Amino acid sequence: MYRYVANRVLLAVPTLIGAAALVFVLMRLIPGDICLVRLGSGGGNVDPRTIAACHAELGLDRPVILQFVDFVWNFSRLDFGISMWSGKPVAEEIAARLPISLEIAVMATVFAILIAIPLGTISALKQNSWIDHVVRTVAIAGIATPSFWLGILSILAVLEISNAVFGAPWMPPIDYVPFWEDPLRNLSMAILPALTVGYRYAAVSMRMTRSAMLEVLREDYIRTARAKGLLERLVINRHALKNALLPVVTLIGIEFAFLIGGLVVTEQVFNLNGVGRLFVLAVQNQDYTLTQALVMLTVAIFVFANLAVDLLYAWLDPRIRFG
Amino acid sequence: MVDLDLAPYVATAAEATERSRSWRAGIIRFCRRQPLGTVGLVLVLVMAVAGLLAEWIAPYSPTSNDFAAMTEPPSWAHLMGTDQFGRDLFSRIVFGARTALFVGFSCALLGGITGLVLGVASAYFGGRLDLLLQRVFDVVMAFPLIILALAVIAILGGGVHNVIVAITIPLIPRCARVVRSSALAIREMPYIDAARACGFGHTRIILRHMVPNVMAPFLIMLTAFVGQAILAEASLSYLGLGVQEPTPAWGLMLQGGAEEFASTAPWIAVFPGLAIALSVFGFSLFGDALRDAMDPKLRER
Secondary structure: OOHHHHHHHHHHHHHHHHHHHHHHHHHHOOOHHHHHHHHHOOOOOOHHHHHHHHHHOOOOHHHHHHHHHHHHHHHHHHOOOOOEOOOHHHHHHHHHHHHHHHHHHHHHHHHHHHHHHOOOOOHHHHHHHHEEEEEEEEHHHHHHHHHHHHHHHHHHHHHHHHHHHHOOOOOOOOOOOOOOOOHHHHHHHHHHHHHHHHHHHHHHHHHHHHHHHHHHHHHHHHHHHHHHOOOHHHHHHHHHHHHHHHHHHHHHHHHHHHHHHHHHHHHHOOOOOHHHHHHHHHHHOHHHHHHHHHHHHHHHHHHHHHHHHHHHHHHHHHHHHHO | OOOOOOHHHHHHHHHHHHHHHHHHHHHHHHHHHHHHHHHHHHHHHHHHHHHHHHHHHHHOOOOOOOOOOOOOOOOOOOOOOOOOOOOOOHHHHHHHHHHHHHHHHHHHHHHHHHHHHHHHHHHHHOOHHHHHHHHHHHHHHOHHHHHHHHHHHHHHOOHHHHHHHHHHHHHHHHHHHHHHHHHHHOOOHHHHHHHHOOOOOHHHHHHHHHHHHHHHHHHHHHHHHHHHHHHHHHHHOOOOOOOOOOOOOOHOOOOOOHOOOOOOOHHHHHHHHHHHHHHHHHHHHHHHHHHHHHHHHHHHH
C-alpha cells in the first residue's frame, strides 16, 4: 500500500513539471517583446535602457534553462509574481477569490454525486423502462446544454418567479459572505451557480453509473448472489454497486477538471468574483503572470484530484492495493 | 489496337450500385434500430442545411440593424424576435450555424487527423517514441479543454482562426489516446507481420494497413469532437474571447444583451442557447448511436 501511494505521488511530479514546461513555452510564444507590451504598446520609441532594465527585472536576460528552473522553483513556493495588470501579488489576488469558487465546486460535486449515483443505478436496474428513458434523456441534455445558458435561464426563472410571488424581482447576491457569517445569504448566492455547473457533472456521472451498473449486473457473481437467495437490496448495494462505482469514481476525478472549466463561464454569468472570473479578466487584459499562475493552479488541482482518485481507488479495490 | 479489357470496370460499376444499395439499406437499418440516433442525425442535417444555405434561408441579413424594430418579440415578420440592435434573431441563428459548423468541423478534423497520425505512429513504432509521446499527451491532458484554449487565446488573441487553433490543440491528445489503444491491438495482427515481411515501408503499412482499421473508433470520436468544439467555441465567444462581432455566433449572441434584457426580452437569451444545446445534443446522440451500431457486442442485443 505504501509503495503504491509513494509511486502515485512520485508519478504526479513529472506531470506537473511537464505542465510547467508547457506553460513556460506558451508564455514565451507571445508575439513581440513582453517588455514592449508592458511599457506602452503605442508604437512610440522606448529607451533601450528601460527595456534592458525591464528584461533584467523579469530575468529575461538570463539563460532560458535557468529561467525555467526559477519558474518552477517560484511556483513550488507559491510565489507567482506580481500581476501585470493590478500590480498586486498574484497569490493575494487568487487567495481573495478562492473561497467562493471552492465552495461552488464542492457544492456542485456533492450535488452531482447525490443525483447521479441513485438515478444511474435505478436507470440500469429498470433498463429500457420509462424511468430509464427519462434519466437518459435528462443526462444527454445535461451534456449538451451549455452551462452559461443554463445559468442565464435560471436567473430568468428566478426573476420571473420572484416577480410573480413577491411582486418584486429578486436576484441572488453577488458579493461573497462566508458561510459562518451569514449562512442564508451565502447559500442563496452559491446554490444557483452550483446547480448550473453541477448539472453537467451529474449528467456525465449518471451515464457512467448506468453503464457500469449494466455491465456488473451481467457478472456471474451477481447471479450467484441471487441464486443463494440473497435479498435483492443486498445484491444491489453490496455486490453490484460497490463494483460499479469504481469507474464512476475515476470519472468524478477526471470531470473535476471540467468543473473548473465550467466555473470560468458560470462565474461570468452570475457576476461572481471568483477565480474563474479572474482568469477571464487575466486573459482579457493580457496579464501573463496572472494567466500562467491560474493555468498552473488548475493543472495542479487536476493532478491532485486524480491522485486522490487513485488513492481512493486503491482503498476501494484490494486488487490494486496488493497487486 | 489496344486490347480493351472492360471486365474489371464493369465489375466495379456493378459493385458500386451494390454498394450504394447496401448503403441505403444500412441507413434504413440504422434509423430503425437507433431511434435516438436518428433524432440526432436529423438535428445534424437541419443544422448542416441551415449552415450551407444560410443566404437562401435567412429572411434578413444577420448584420443589418433595424432601429425601428429593437427587442421585438417573435412574430411572423421576425420568427424569433429581434435583439437590442434590431437584428433578426432567426437570421443570426441560421448564419450562426455556419460559424458553429465551420469551427466544429475544422477543429474536429485538424485535431482528429493530427491525433490519428500521432496515435497510430506511437503504437506502431513503440519504444522511446511511444513513451515520449505518451508523457506529452499526459501533460496536455492535465489541462482542462477550456483552460488550455483560453491560455492559447491569451497569446494569440480572439477571432475565428485563433479559436480554431485554441480548441484543436487540446483535442489532439484526446484523439491520439483512443487511436493508440486500438492501434496497439492491430499492430499484433498477422497481416501487419505479413505486410512487413513483404518489405513494405513504414508509411505504407501505417496508411494502408493500420489507419483503415482504426477508422471506426476514429469516426465516432470525430462526431463527439464536433459537438465538443461547438460547445467550446460558444463558451469562448460568450466570454468575449472567441469569435468577434459582427460575425454571427451563438455564444456571442448570448453575451451582453441576453442577461441585460433577460426579463424584458427573454427570447434573446432563449433561442441562441437552444440552438447550441440542440446542435451539441444532435452530435452526441448521433455519435452514441454510431458507436452502438458499430460495436458488434451491442449489436446482438
